[in-house]
Amino acid sequence: xxxxxxxxxxxxxxxLELTDRIYDGDxxxxxxxxxxxxxxxxxxVRLAVLTRGGRVVARTTLHTxxxxxxxxxxxxxxxxxxxxxxxxxxxxxxxxxxHGRAAGRQAAFGPVSLLPNQSGGVITSGFGxxxxxxxxxxxxxxxxxxxxxxxxxxxxSDTWICPVPEEPVFTFxxxxxxxxxxxxxxxxxxxxxxxxxxxxxxxNASFAQLGYYTEIxxxxxAEQTDGLAFLLDESLLLYLTKAGRPVAFVLxxxxxxxxxxxxxxxxxxxxxxRLLATRGRYRREAVLIVKGTVPGEQGHGYMRLLxxxxxxxxxxxxxxxxxxTYVERTxxxxxxxxxxxxxxxxxxxxxxxxxxxx
Numbered sequence: 001x002x003x004x005x006x007x008x009x010x011x012x013x014x015x016l017e018l019t020d021r022i023y024d025g026d027x028x029x030x031x032x033x034x035x036x037x038x039x040x041x042x043x044x045v046r047l048a049v050l051t052r053g054g055r056v057v058a059r060t061t062l063h064t065x066x067x068x069x070x071x072x073x074x075x076x077x078x079x080x081x082x083x084x085x086x087x088x089x090x091x092x093x094x095x096x097x098x099h100g101r102a103a104g105r106q107a108a109f110g111p112v113s114l115l116p117n118q119s120g121g122v123i124t125s126g127f128g129x130x131x132x133x134x135x136x137x138x139x140x141x142x143x144x145x146x147x148x149x150x151x152x153x154x155x156x157s158d159t160w161i162c163p164v165p166e167e168p169v170f171t172f173x174x175x176x177x178x179x180x181x182x183x184x185x186x187x188x189x190x191x192x193x194x195x196x197x198x199x200x201x202x203x204n205a206s207f208a209q210l211g212y213y214t215e216i217x218x219x220x221x222a223e224q225t226d227g228l229a230f231l232l233d234e235s236l237l238l239y240l241t242k243a244g245r246p247v248a249f250v251l252x253x254x255x256x257x258x259x260x261x262x263x264x265x266x267x268x269x270x271x272x273x274r275l276l277a278t279r280g281r282y283r284r285e286a287v288l289i290v291k292g293t294v295p296g297e298q299g300h301g302y303m304r305l306l307x308x309x310x311x312x313x314x315x316x317x318x319x320x321x322x323x324x325t326y327v328e329r330t331x332x333x334x335x336x337x338x339x340x341x342x343x344x345x346x347x348x349x350x351x352x353x354x355x356x357x358x
Contacts (some may be wrong), residue, residue: 001057001088003095006047012038014056015047020264022083022139028130029137030257031265032081032113039223045114047081050092058084058092061114062099067214068115077105077356080113080120083138089145093354100356108354109154116155116212116351118224121326122146124153125348132257132287132323135159136349143350151352155212157326160335162343164314164322169340172305180242182302184309187237189229196221198239202249206292210328212351230272231256231279235313236286238306248302250291250310255323256282283317288324291334307337 006015016034023029040061041047050058060082069075077100084092093108100108112120121136124143131137147153176182188195200221207213216224236252256275259282263271275282293303314322326349327335338344 001050001052001091003048003050003092003099006041006049011049012041012047015049015059016265018049018056018059019083022085027258027261028127030131030133030135030261032119033260033267034265035267036223036226037081040114048095050084050088050095052088057088058082060092060096060111062096063114064103064105065115065214068109068212071211071214072107072109072353074107075105076100076107076109076353077103078112078114079108079110082111084145086141089142090149093146093149093151097354097356106355106357108151108356110352112351115214117207117214117216118220121157121349121351123159123347124156124350126159126346129161129346130257131347132159132255133253133260134287134289134325135323135347137347146352149354151354153350154353155328155351157328157349158335158345159326159347159349160324160338160343161346162322162324162338162341164319165311165341166315168308169311170304170308170337172301172308177305181244182305183241184306185239185241187232187234189232189234192225192229192232195237195239196225198246199249199251202239202246202294203290203292205294206248206298209295210331230276233283233286233313233317235317236310238309238313240302240306242297242302246294247297248291248293248306250303250306251289252286252310252314252322253289254279254282255285255287255321257287258282284319285321285323286314286319288322290325303337311341 006012019031046062048060048062049056061080063078079096097108119134122138122142123136127140200216204215231253233254239249240247259275
């Protein structure tokens with residue numbers, strides 16, 4: 001076998017199409033959007049494929065990030081978009097680790113696409129449950145392959161699934177709204193460019209204490225939210241101001257996972273128009289992408305207020321199910337909302353790290 005970097009359009013096509021073979025149309029797997037992968041490639045992210053007899057049997061990215069190194073306390077060889085046919089995992093991990101050692105990196109960490117605060121990860125349980133946008137789904141053999149090779153789990157988490165309650169679950173003393181000069185703001189497709197910087201400021205502040213989180217730049221947020229206005233249900237993007245200062249936020253999106261899986265991540269213009277014409281079909285389930293409260297305002301019940309308003313929007317919009325991207329098991333406070341809704345963990349979730357100095 002040999003690992004080589006993607007250079008030509010043919011190489012890139014082979015990189016993208018590997019998941020078509022590995023998952024063979026399994027609707028539980030939701031591939032990354034191909035346009036996003038192409039954008040990373042144009043930006044210089046090194047995509048690599050492992051070949052056997054000229055046939056691609058595995059793929060990964062090989063990249064680094066100084067901010068994440070500082071957070072992890074180690075110079076890490078990052079890898080992401082990592083997929084491999086049965087029997088090819090060990091050789092792929094050999095190549096990743098060899099590349100990291102040659103570059104003087106102290107550990108291999110992933111899969112991250114491109115960072116753990118963006119996407120990536122491996123599910124370790126719940127394989128019978130389908131995946132969804134902004135989350136992972138993989139074959140049960142994946143965690144076994146990582147751990148047999150000597151990777152250790154980091155930032156173990158769970159995704160969640162919850163029924164949308166028919167009656168309100170969260171209460172808030174409305175007298176506080178006037179007394180504390182609180183105001184709930186909804187998403188606005190026409191003003192999303194103005195609202196994103198407000199969300200970014202709160203996101204970076206509220207997540208800074210997490211062990212995997214690195215500050216998201218304006219460019220990274222623009223890249224991650226490209227097309228957000230197209231998908232946005234305005235009642236599912238909420239943020240709270242206190243005396244005019246942003247203090248808490250929550251972002252949910254309609255769950256278009258089934259559509260993305262069906263088109264194998266190829267959301268080109270024709271498929272965008274198809275989605276636009278049929279998007280009413282995808283307003284029955286939603287995905288909670290991210291939520292947070294800025295330091296200094298945590299513990300005051302502000303997320304309960306936003307949760308009350310969010311669930312009202314979900315009920316009025318006809319949604320019956322809410323899924324959530326991964327929540328660390330060391331952060332039970334963040335999962336408390338899902339427990340209160342009658343939710344349950346959906347997938348076990350982890351990242352993997354391997355020491356390269358031994």
